[in-house]
Amino acid sequence: MTSTNTLCGVAPAPKPKRRAFTADYELSVLGLCEAASPAERGALLRRERLYHTQPSDLT
Incomplete structure (x- = not known):
């Protein structure tokens, strides 16, 4: 039996x-x-595809 990183090839x-x-x-x-x-703000974050915690991480 050989070990590979693939599943079903x-x-x-x-x-x-x-x-x-x-x-x-x-x-x-x-x-x-x-x-x-x-x-x-919620619409802006959705439009930019950001999560609500990310603006605080940017500072």
Whole structure:
């Protein structure tokens, strides 16, 4: 019996890469978040595909 990293002869999918944000992008998103109401902030984060904890991580 041999050990392989495949299941049924199919190689696993590559690991997804984490997103990297530029400083300009971070500052623009933080500025928009600070100026937005809570409802607008939620829409902004969904549009940018960010989680609610990520703006605090950007600071």
